[in-house]
Amino acid sequence: MSTSPTMMPTPQKPIVLTCHDIERSFGGLKALKGVSLNVHEGEIFGLVGPNGSGKTTLVNVVTGFYPPNQGTITLFGENITHIEPHQIARRGIARTFQNLALFKGMSVLDNILIGRHIHMHPSALGSFFYWWGAQKEELANRRIVEEIIEFMQLQDIRDEPVEAVPLGLQKRVELARALVAEPRFLILDEPMAGMNQEEKEYIARFILDAREERGVTILIIEHHMDVVTAICDRIVVLSYGEIIAEGEPRQAISQPQVIKAYIGERAAQRQMKGAAI
Amino acid sequence: MFYRRAGIRHTRYEDERQLFPLTFDRVLIIAILVLLLSAPFWVERLYLVGYMVPWLIWSGAALGLNLLMGGAGQIHLGYGAVIGIGAYTSVHLVRFGVPLELAMIAGGLMSALIGSIFGAAALRVKGIYLAMATLAMQYIVDFFTQTKIISGGSLATLQVPPVSFLGISLKGDVATYYFCFGVTFLIALYMLNIRRTSFGRALAAVREKDYAAQILGVSTYRYKLLAFWVSSFIGGVVGSVLAVAYLRAISPDQFHLELSVQLLAMVIVGGLGSVLGPFLGAALILFAPIVLNNALGAAASAFGTDIPIDLRAHMPLLAYGLMIVLFLLYEPLGLAKIYDNFRKYLLVWPFRHAQK
Ligand SMILES: Nc1ncnc2c1ncn2[C@@H]1O[C@H](COP(=O)(O)OP(=O)(O)OP(=O)(O)O)[C@@H](O)[C@H]1O
Ligand SMILES: [Mg+2]
Numbered sequence: 130m131s132t133s134p135t136m137m138p139t140p141q142k143p144i145v146l147t148c149h150d151i152e153r154s155f156g157g158l159k160a161l162k163g164v165s166l167n168v169h170e171g172e173i174f175g176l177v178g179p180n181g182s183g184k185t186t187l188v189n190v191v192t193g194f195y196p197p198n199q200g201t202i203t204l205f206g207e208n209i210t211h212i213e214p215h216q217i218a219r220r221g222i223a224r225t226f227q228n229l230a231l232f233k234g235m236s237v238l239d240n241i242l243i244g245r246h247i248h249m250h251p252s253a254l255g256s257f258f259y260w261w262g263a264q265k266e267e268l269a270n271r272r273i274v275e276e277i278i279e280f281m282q283l284q285d286i287r288d289e290p291v292e293a294v295p296l297g298l299q300k301r302v303e304l305a306r307a308l309v310a311e312p313r314f315l316i317l318d319e320p321m322a323g324m325n326q327e328e329k330e331y332i333a334r335f336i337l338d339a340r341e342e343r344g345v346t347i348l349i350i351e352h353h354m355d356v357v358t359a360i361c362d363r364i365v366v367l368s369y370g371e372i373i374a375e376g377e378p379r380q381a382i383s384q385p386q387v388i389k390a391y392i393g394e395r396a397a398q399r400q401m402k403g404a405a406i
Numbered sequence: 407m408f409y410r411r412a413g414i415r416h417t418r419y420e421d422e423r424q425l426f427p428l429t430f431d432r433v434l435i436i437a438i439l440v441l442l443l444s445a446p447f448w449v450e451r452l453y454l455v456g457y458m459v460p461w462l463i464w465s466g467a468a469l470g471l472n473l474l475m476g477g478a479g480q481i482h483l484g485y486g487a488v489i490g491i492g493a494y495t496s497v498h499l500v501r502f503g504v505p506l507e508l509a510m511i512a513g514g515l516m517s518a519l520i521g522s523i524f525g526a527a528a529l530r531v532k533g534i535y536l537a538m539a540t541l542a543m544q545y546i547v548d549f550f551t552q553t554k555i556i557s558g559g560s561l562a563t564l565q566v567p568p569v570s571f572l573g574i575s576l577k578g579d580v581a582t583y584y585f586c587f588g589v590t591f592l593i594a595l596y597m598l599n600i601r602r603t604s605f606g607r608a609l610a611a612v613r614e615k616d617y618a619a620q621i622l623g624v625s626t627y628r629y630k631l632l633a634f635w636v637s638s639f640i641g642g643v644v645g646s647v648l649a650v651a652y653l654r655a656i657s658p659d660q661f662h663l664e665l666s667v668q669l670l671a672m673v674i675v676g677g678l679g680s681v682l683g684p685f686l687g688a689a690l691i692l693f694a695p696i697v698l699n700n701a702l703g704a705a706a707s708a709f710g711t712d713i714p715i716d717l718r719a720h721m722p723l724l725a726y727g728l729m730i731v732l733f734l735l736y737e738p739l740g741l742a743k744i745y746d747n748f749r750k751y752l753l754v755w756p757f758r759h760a761q762k
Contacts, residue, residue, distance in 0.1 A: 192621055193620075194617065194620075194621075213620070213625075214617070214620040214621050215619075215620045215621070215622075215623050215624055215625045215626070217621075218620070218621055218622055218623035219623050222621075223621070223622075224621055226618065230615050230617065230618035231615075231618075232610060232611055232614040232615060232618070233614055234610075234614065234679075235607075235610060235614070239607060239610075242604075242607060243604075243607045243608070243610075243611050243619075243622055243624075244622060245604070246604060246607075246608060246611075246622050246623045246624055247622070247623035249604040250604075251603065251604035251605040251607075251608050252605060253600075253605055253632060253635075253636045255603065255605065256596070256599050256600045256603040256605045256606065257596050257599065259599040259602075259603065263599070263603040263604070263605070264420075266604070267423065267602070267603060267604070268419050268420065268423075270604075271419045271423075272419075306622070310622065310623070
């Protein structure tokens, strides 16, 4: 699953997201200490790092949940640093959550339909005069949702209550909900956590297809290094809120400071020696 | 059994999204509507006016409150006050000579306006604080309705002049019954439609997980406020119906905290977020105390003991409290959920263990 050379970002490709010198702390804990990065159009951009290194925090800063203490975020050339999440959603970002954030008590279909919110015109009056009001829009959007349901192969569980489907499928439902918003920039926070090899390959396929067929730029947080090296064009490695390496995935994760961050100093030294022999 | 899903294959999204996709549900709802529409022909007048009319009105009010509580997940302890605002606004207008149709809408708008002003302030806080803020609304509105300009004083009653709706006089019992039926029917239909539109889904998203709703583009504050607005509007309209069709003379104490608690109990006992729930809840909350009171009276005379009059007067409130606690403990989704379980059981019969 190597990416085709034509999809490799070239310097001419426009920039989708810029984080400039982002700082964010929680009480005394500095979760992000001056992070800067650029994501280019059409890229699959990996964000990796050990547990607690600040990956999710960075995504929460970008999507407006935790306003940064310092630094600026630019999306499609617009400064979105202190904009609320629901307004950021209207600027073409969609995301999934590390710990699922589906709406319990609703069907899989309704969960995905909510993803269409920004393309619809919800109104109290339109619901009152359903047959002359909301129905047309509901049906038009239902068609788009059904396309994604097919793309994500969720047809069989469409009418199930979302909490009744297995975890792996719930992750897929959340990805579908993000995709129906027709985002230009998609952020995935550990979409494959807790999945087996087969399910992981499925999701990797969906992600590659999403870029190919829909031209979405993707930022993905992922712990599985095999996946990262297989699908990402470029990665950034975070450790204790700082960027310690970046670049082509294979190259970036084999740097000594990255190995050290992951498995500790002594083990890293041992491994480096072992590699030298 | 009668409930069958097997063999039903919808080929158009319209069919699948209709209000009652299963034939049996459709037949059942039509049967109930026929029974209700023919009620004046087979229900005694006394029961029609004394039981059916209040049941319909309180169901309508509980539906309105349920939009806010079950639909958007926001508690309201001052819904009685919202109803009071609608009642006083429309009665004053009707006394002034304004047609009832307009007075009802004006009552709704006034309730919606005042309700969402309080809502806007109350929504800055969550949970228990929101409960306190809406309770404060109840007392503030109570204070104003007791003034001379609005009600004529805390003990004064305001007579409702004879009114007509769409040219039909509401003097007679039958016309009154159909009027109440029509209003509650429209509210129920509205609630059913909300659930299958983007508006209802946005409310549900806010209720279930507000941060996930936000990143999908749903402004949580806006939708909570909208829920306050619509729910208060319905409360106001029901308030005017209550005044002109049932009470016929209103006084401030009819819209106090007791009414709010009564409606809260109907929503919780009936089923949060359900459209059937408020009807079941209203029936239980309105009639259980009467049955209880009669039973108590019968028991007292049978055993030859006397039950203090104030105990009997407080019985209903005691019963509401008990029912709320029991339902919250054992069936938080209320009577509607019990019915739903039964329906699903029959749907999959004889396969007992299937989920749906
Ligand atoms: N809301 C919060 N309040 C306090 N501390 C927080 C909060 N969110 C994150 N943190 C802290 O910030 C640091 C970075 O957390 P973050 O969730 O961003 O890590 P992560 O890289 O996503 O880790 P993981 O791989 O485990 O998901 C951690 O030390 C965490 O405890
Ligand atoms: Mg994380």
